Amino acid sequence: MAGLKDKYCIVGVGETEYSKHSGRSTRAMAVEAVKTAMADAGLKAPDVDGMMSYQSGDSTPASWVAPDLGIRLNFYMDVFGGGSSTEALIGLAMGAIEAGMCNTVAIYRAMNGYSEFRIGGTGVRAAQPVRSLDLAQVPFGMRSAGQNFAMTFMRHMYEYGTTSEQVAHVKAAHSKHASQNPKALLKERVTVEDVVGSRWIVKPLHLLDCCVETDNATCLIVTAAGSNVPDQNGDSDASTSTRSGRTTQRIRYRRFSASVTYRPHPRSMSVGRPPRPDWVTKLRRAT
Numbered sequence: 031m032a033g034l035k036d037k038y039c040i041v042g043v044g045e046t047e048y049s050k051h052s053g054r055s056t057r058a059m060a061v062e063a064v065k066t067a068m069a070d071a072g073l074k075a076p077d078v079d080g081m082m083s084y085q086s087g088d089s090t091p092a093s094w095v096a097p098d099l100g101i102r103l104n105f106y107m108d109v110f111g112g113g114s115s116t117e118a119l120i121g122l123a124m125g126a127i128e129a130g131m132c133n134t135v136a137i138y139r140a141m142n143g144y145s146e147f148r149i150g151g152t153g154v155r156a157a158q159p160v161r162s163l164d165l166a167q168v169p170f171g172m173r174s175a176g177q178n179f180a181m182t183f184m185r186h187m188y189e190y191g192t193t194s195e196q197v198a199h200v201k202a203a204h205s206k207h208a209s210q211n212p213k214a215l216l217k218e219r220v221t222v223e224d225v226v227g228s229r230w231i232v233k234p235l236h237l238l239d240c241c242v243e244t245d246n247a248t249c250l251i252v253t254a255a256g257s258n259v260p261d262q263n264g265d266s267d268a269s270t271s272t273r274s275g276r277t278t279q280r281i282r283y284r285r286f287s288a289s290v291t292y293r294p295h296p297r298s299m300s301v302g303r304p305p306r307p308d309w310v311t312k313l314r315r316a317t
Contacts, residue, residue, distance in 0.1 A: 042071025052245035059247035060140035080132030088147035140247035198225035
């Protein structure tokens with residue numbers, strides 16, 4: 031991955047409200063989150079040609095969301111996975127762009143995680159039939175995320191001497207951030223003592239160690255550094271210089287500035303691939 035350093039960036043972020051009863055479909059929330067992220071990045075429908083999502087049978091696929099926004103996709107992917115899928119999809123989006131399959135990717139997660147399909151193991155999730163991979167877990171009491179990860183925590187404690195108090199610092203830090211976030215569902219700060227003093231859910235996890243279940247959708251947009259994304263004033267600005275056979279470009283982004291090195295791929299302009307942004311073509315000519 032060292033060769034991809036500084037080549038890609040997150041240019042837009044969007045989210046819906048966080049609630050216990052959205053009153054909407056995951057499709058509607060996904061559309062709002064992606065639309066908000068596009069507005070944050072200063073992009074329109076033709077500027078986005080890739081879309082990815084992750085879910086566990088509780089959301090709406092990218093091929094349904096994109097048409098609602100007037101987006102024509104060159105690439106899409108829906109992954110079955112949990113919370114750590116976000117960073118994995120960022121890497122996959124970079125790979126798709128690197129391979130020339132698309133130029134700009136919207137990544138979203140939409141879920142009615144409280145009013146419908148609860149990851150905590152209650153509600154609709156508890157009522158679903160036990161089948162497939164669940165046969166190796168549910169009969170043994172492993173329905174929720176907490177039940178599944180409890181053994182991992184126990185192993186970490188066994189091998190490294192990790193304590194419940196140390197784990198509780200994670201929740202204490204999250205509550206501090208939430209207290210300063212106007213969109214947070216729970217804004218009350220908690221201490222390490224509060225966490226370890228809350229009731230057990232499944233040892234070694236306490237109630238306050240567990241995630242809050244909510245209805246919401248979020249989206250972020252990944253593209254190549256140097257793409258023609260407007261800055262905070264609605265303008266894009268780029269300057270280039272050539273040295274040692276490479277072209278280095280200084281870009282002013284909406285969020286930050288960065289120097290990136292562009293190495294033309296010999297097949298990046300081959301037939302059948304989506305067209306690269308104008309700045310790529312100009313850099314190729316310059317070199």
